[in-house]
Amino acid sequence: MTHVDRREFLTAGLALAGLAVDSGANAGAFQTVEPIIDIHQHVGYAGRADDGLIAHQRAMGVTTTILLPAGRAANRPSTHAGGANGLQAQCLGNEACFQIVKSHPKAYLSGANEVPDLDEAVPEIEKYLTRGAVLIGEQKFGVECDSPAMQKLYQLAQAHRVPVLMHWQVDMYNYGFERFDKMLAKYPQVNFIGHAQTWWANIDRNHTLKAGLYPKGPVTAGGLTDRYLSDYPNMFGDLSAGSGLNALTRDEDFTRDFLTRHQNKLLYGSDCTDVEGAGAKCQGAQTIAALRRLAGSKSIERKLLHDNARRLFRL
Ligand SMILES: [Zn+2]
Ligand SMILES: [Zn+2]
Numbered sequence: 001m002t003h004v005d006r007r008e009f010l011t012a013g014l015a016l017a018g019l020a021v022d023s024g025a026n027a028g029a030f031q032t033v034e035p036i037i038d039i040h041q042h043v044g045y046a047g048r049a050d051d052g053l054i055a056h057q058r059a060m061g062v063t064t065t066i067l068l069p070a071g072r073a074a075n076r077p078s079t080h081a082g083g084a085n086g087l088q089a090q091c092l093g094n095e096a097c098f099q100i101v102k103s104h105p106k107a108y109l110s111g112a113n114e115v116p117d118l119d120e121a122v123p124e125i126e127k128y129l130t131r132g133a134v135l136i137g138e139q140k141f142g143v144e145c146d147s148p149a150m151q152k153l154y155q156l157a158q159a160h161r162v163p164v165l166m167h168w169q170v171d172m173y174n175y176g177f178e179r180f181d182k183m184l185a186k187y188p189q190v191n192f193i194g195h196a197q198t199w200w201a202n203i204d205r206n207h208t209l210k211a212g213l214y215p216k217g218p219v220t221a222g223g224l225t226d227r228y229l230s231d232y233p234n235m236f237g238d239l240s241a242g243s244g245l246n247a248l249t250r251d252e253d254f255t256r257d258f259l260t261r262h263q264n265k266l267l268y269g270s271d272c273t274d275v276e277g278a279g280a281k282c283q284g285a286q287t288i289a290a291l292r293r294l295a296g297s298k299s300i301e302r303k304l305l306h307d308n309a310r311r312l313f314r315l
Contacts, residue, residue, distance in 0.1 A: 036268065040165075044090055046089055046090055066134060074115050079142070087138060110134070137163075139153070142172065151183075167195050188233075194225065200225065200244055201215050207223055218251045236312060239266055241271040259295050
């Protein structure tokens with residue numbers, strides 16, 4: 001066998017075994033393909049075109065993406081008089097997400113969403129759950145987390161066995177984080193996924209509102225978020241967005257321990273608006289790098305980037 005023949009032979013064999021061969025600068029070095037599930041992206045995000053979204057996900061190395069729709073445009077207190085339409089970032093709704101899933105069925109899944117205190121909320125969300133949506137969210141509205149409207153969504157999630165993903169932001173979206181344990185206890189069959197600033201600020205037992213939405217510096221374990229994750233099997237954490245990356249990088253000693261303790265409860269998401277999908281402009285790529293650097297073992301890293309989402313969404 002010549003050198004070239006032998007290389008082709010190896011390449012074919014590895015392809016059969018599900019391994020990729022790098023033919024670039026590291027030609028001859030073999031790399032295992034490691035699938036990544038991104039549980040948090042949006043269509044039309046800050047005006048990004050669909051081909052930009054798809055190229056972004058590919059550049060990050062993401063193999064499965066969950067698209068989170070906005071609710072319909074509405075002018076009422078729960079949308080801050082329209083300010084929260086499009087999830088406050090021009091994100092498109094159920095139908096736009098559903099169309100991408102239809103044309104890329106292997107790589108994309110979607111959520112189902114609606115403004116929770118509209119009469120149409122339950123039927124609209126149910127329509128897309130019936131069409132295959134894998135969660136309810138992103139719920140990002142100015143409502144009490146234990147309001148009758150939200151509890152209807154929790155009951156719907158229970159009936160359809162899908163998680164609910166909530167954006168927690170004090171005085172802005174999903175009020176009452178400090179009493180959410182009542183909902184976790186009342187709906188033990190429903191898996192809840194926590195996301196955004198107030199969720200991540202509260203990993204720190206000493207967090208106060210004065211520290212702002214993106215607190216820096218050392219973390220004392222035992223914050224509300226840390227306790228919800230420890231005490232409730234149905235509470236999960238979404239690592240996406242600037243808030244997730246800030247929480248991972250502000251105190252790396254704390255993070256290593258946090259990722260180990262909650263290794264079965266945390267899920268990778270990107271939630272970034274760039275088109276690059278790599279480098280300094282892409283927060284999602286930086287979050288992947290941070291998880292690879294800070295996870296205590298390869299097995300924990302794989303849970304965070306893939307296995308936990310696969311299990312939670314029954315993929
Ligand atoms: Zn989002
Ligand atoms: Zn990005």
